[in-house]
Amino acid sequence: MAETRTGDHASSPSWFTPKRLLVIFCVINMLNYVDRGVIASNGVNGSIRTCSESGVCTPGSGIQGDFNLSNFQDGVLSSAFMVGLLVASPLFASLAKSSYEGFKHKTDSEVPKPKAQDALWEEFDSHNPFRLIGVGLSFWTFATAGCGSSFDFWSIAIFRMLVGVGEASFVSLAAPFIDDNAPVTQKTAWLAMFYMCIPTGIALGYVYGGFVGDRFNWRYAFWSEAFFMLPFAVLGFVMKPLPLKGFVPAESKSKTVGPETEGPGLSDVNCDVLIGNELMSINASNKASKSQGAFNMCNQLPRFLIDMKMLLLDKVYVVNVLGYVAYNFVIGAYSYWGPKAGYNIYHMSNADMTFGGITIACGIIGTIAGGYILDCMNATIPNAFKLLSVATFLGAIFCFISFCLKSLYGFIALFSVGELLVFATQAPVNYVCLHCVRPSLRPLSMAISTVSIHIFGDVPSAPLVGILQDHVNNWRETTLILTSILFLAAGIWFVGVFLNCEDRFNEDCGNQSNQSMATTKPLLEGDEDEMPDNPPEP
Secondary structure (H helix, E strand, O other): OHHHHHHHHHHOOOOOOHHHHHHHHHHHHHHHHHHHHHHHOHHHHOEOOEEOOOOOEEOOEHHHHHHOOOHHHHHHHHHHHHHHHHHHHHHHHHHHHHHHHHHHHHHHHHOOHHHHHHHHHHHHHHHOOHHHHHHHHHHHHHHHHHHHOOOOHHHHHHHHHHHHHHHHHHHHHHHHHHHHHOOHHHHHHHHHHHHOHHHHHHHHHHHHHHHHHHHOOHHHHHHHHHHHHHHHHHHHHHOOOOOOOOOOOOOOOOOOOOHHHOHHHHOOHHHHOOOOHHHHHHHHHHHHHHHOOOOOHHHHHHHHHHHHHHHHOOHHHHHHHHHHHHHHHHHHHHHHHHHHHHHHHHOOOOHHHHHHHHHHHHHHHHHHHHHHHHHHHOOOHHHHHHHHHHHHHHHHHHHHHHHHOOOHHHHHHHHHHHHHHHHOOHHHHHHHHHHOOOHHHHHHHHHHHHHHHHHHHHHHHHHHHHHHHHHHOOHHHHHHHHHOHHHHHHHHHHHHOOOOOOOOOOOOOOOOOHHHHHHOOOOOOOOOOOOOOOOOOO
16 A cells, blocks of 8 residues: 555656746746846936035935935845845755755654655655745745835845845755756756846846836835745645655665665765765764664754865866856846946936846847757766857957947947857856756755855945946946956856866765666656656766
């Protein structure tokens, strides 16, 4: 009976197919980035109150006008949500791993053998990393509603930090789920569709924020975001959770799994013991705690530090993230100061709509094209680095020249080409993050990548560009200095071409083995053409 119930649980038909997973995650990702575009739009961000020498004063508008913010405070406000994101991203990645380990200990020590299979999947549902996405989206919904209800600089800054906490679980776990369920020959293309929502969402945020802010009030923009995200937050709790490679329950005590998978081979010991003696002592401590009937959560900190050490010693990962940091420094400042710079340099009548339209078109075409080009090149880490360096270098040239032109139409033409090339990097850079580490480290890899590109990239870039503009008081010079950093990003990624790169996606160590992966059916069922093929072992 247990065997039958487990099979039904694992393979029962569901409307939640791989393509629908991709669509839902894309919509959630787009809402996240619409919020970033909204806070940067002229309609919501507004302008400060100004007075001429003759004593004629122009009232301020939007957030900056209502709260009388300086350019520096305005830049800090745009980066405030990053504080919550930076703190919570590694936390959610660690929770994904610790919740699985707590579940594994509980099922190993408490579940009676006659009901082991049925109870195993019930426990898996409650400890699955997918539930953490629901928790994060609930935070996000509450915080965006709070932004619309804020009354001064500090109140909206605190709510912006909580927005980052809500987004953290999604950015850490969404890409690994997509990577697991995408067809093998289209993995980069699926990632491209997901990351296409970044520029598209920001651009829609410009347009949506400008529309709502000009016709109603900037507060309604945030309240509407919370309304649209609420159903997805609820869905994260009520929907059947999905297995994640590296976190699939190891049915070592079940009769349905062959003898090759029984014993310690499914635990973290056989894989992690190779790291060094320090991890062996941690696992020994875990065994001691199991004998006492309790899971020692204190062991998670040293395990987290060891996982961090593995990432920092991985040259491929470090070079990839360093290039991403330099790249994101520029993109973050573009996304926040772009409409304001365009308005001041070229006197655009509607900078929000212009920059929004360019970013939507170039973001969609460039990001998807980057993913498909890498798939056509044969998606490997060296090829990803080649594409990253060439596309960024050429994009930097076009963007730099565009800001040198005095013609508005010449600027739009060259800047559009530059953005097409720059956005082609989104899928390849995240493909490297996912495939240069073993499966159980992917959530942490994405989390640390996110933390790094923000804490060293777009978090400081917005206020620093604000300070630079306050000093030089010339938006053209400011944008040229900013754009030159893209050449640095291209050079760093070019170094990656010459590194010894190994795709570790099929390393079935950690929480599962080759046999367990072969005998465990995914909860995500769909048509045969939608399901990913199992790649041959290298």
